[in-house]
Amino acid sequence: MSEERQWSGKTDGTLWMHRALIGCFKFLPMALLYFFMALVVPFYMLFNHQGYLSIYHYLRQRQGWGPVKSFCGCYVNHFLFGASLMDRFASYAGRKFRVKKTGQEVFDNLAGQEQGFLMLSSHIGNAEMSGYMLSTPLKRMNAITFPDEKATVRSNRDRMLEANNIRLISADGLDWLFTLNAALSDGEIVSIHADRLFGSSKTLRVNILGAEAQIPMGPFNLAATRGLPVTAGFCMKTGFKSYEAIQYRLDTPEMETMSKTEKMDYLAARYAATVNGILEKWPLQWYNFFEFWK
């Protein structure tokens, strides 16, 4: 996966802007905010042309949609992405969403064990809401975030997430690896993106929606080396105020006899299969705004 394919991981804004935004979500009706966003989306598609094209190509080539349906799909995709971001801030502001939990027993079972586990997240649906909704007082969840996110934004979010027993770890330099190592040794949960590269250029090849894609080796290597249980977590927007949080267990007893490389490939293939299933059901909630299959 070349560097130009990767998203810069930059989330901008000042602390004041974020506080103001959260303030808006406390007092303004969500429908009004969604309406304003619906007006802004065409401009965003126009000016963020590369992002728009990547989604158009995804819908045409990977989902097999026609040109008109794909163009309309791009609009809905961008709208849903914006809505997901808004919902995230709305939840910070204290708004509640209806959540249907599928596979909650997978999460609860692992959270009740002494050993830590890996929760693989993706840029599909509302990844951060997934951690927010699945948090547990039994184990701290450590969410790995991209390093370019502004410190002010991060510190603001840190405070909000701490209340839910979630800690954000910025993947910057080598320092975060020691925090990650300590968290796993302490039997905590680590949530890590499994569809974008950071910290290492090593990849695994998997089949997603009928074409070969490269995903980062790191999370799978970590699970295979440490013998950690692994889940894939998704949080899909199902309505104006509703989400479905889904957990799949990826590791199986058959892995016991496998070599490390076989374990990595096996977990990666199982992860890709869950991504395929989710994208078949929710094709418009794919938020990797770059040419993922290039």
Add this chain to the structure above:
Amino acid sequence: MENLKLELKEKIIDALNLVDMTPADIEDDAPIFMEGLGLDSIDALELMLLMEKNYGIRLSNPAEGKQIFKSINAMAEYINANRTK
């Protein structure tokens, strides 16, 4: 100490699957990451696990960790002073 350095190099080669390397290829004072062995974040996690499993040393302090992973010499000295296995 020399025996420990050799053992460490063998374990690193094995853990990181550096199939084309022998212990003689790894210099005692060369940096382990980036310009030295060219290791990355995945390899760093492997080395942390190697320290924990083989020598009972749990690394959680980034400042200390950076010093330990400076070179084979630094790793061996730290293991010698702190090992519990």
